[in-house]
Amino acid sequence: MYAAVFMLCAAYTLAKDEHVRVDIFYSKLKDRHKIIINVIGSLLFLIPVCLCILYYSFTYVINSWAQLEGSLEERGLHAVYLLKTLIWAFAIMLVLQSIYIISQGSLKLFRKYY
Template sequence: MALLTFLIVVLRYGFDLGWIGLQESVMYLHAGVFMLGAAFTLKENGHVRVDIFYRRMSPKQQAYVDIFGALFLLLPVCLLILFKSGEYVMNSWRLLESSQAAGGLPLVFILKTLILCFAITLVLQVIAEVARLVFSLSNGFQDEQDASYSSTKTGA
């Protein structure tokens, strides 16, 4: 994606050449990275958080906060996105929607499908995270892996 962006800039400003399809392909790649990488980022605990209070909490308290956030904040938003975007994506598929720009990519319906993929993979990861946290709470964080997970969450 970075090389493609570099190529677009060199062609546009160095040779006064430009292709809408090439520019749109960067947008498609960018969307793919973010939409398909969100669940993995959650799994690796890579999302940005303001942890002024969180980092001072015990692993048990952190688990309760994470479960609450997952079930009452993240999961409802993901389900809302999933259900509200279904018809939007299906309409795009019915039309085999393509770019409105001349010379654009004829794959807008695939780009919009990433919205559903984003919501589905994130819902599945939320379920996995909550199950792992509940299991860890019921076992009292006895495994080293549980302890190391909570220390990575706090930045220690």
């Protein structure tokens, strides 16, 4: 259940810019450079990782739904397939949030030049 909370809140935390960072350099940068780092990080790291998560979890989640998988334990979760579907929700929400970060960052960067 902790994983479910983590996966559902990851995109919200990204939207609020509250993820943990190593602020050795980032906190001292100008806003323009922070935007550039966020856009490049989203393009080079976040989106590709989320797409890999979607790709490699596809059969995992589909098989779980096909079996309507439940826990093997007597008092375990009855609908494990729903929890596994959160893997997709996690990746899709992060991709959508990263697209927003890229678009807003690009608008802020180019608005200053035009």
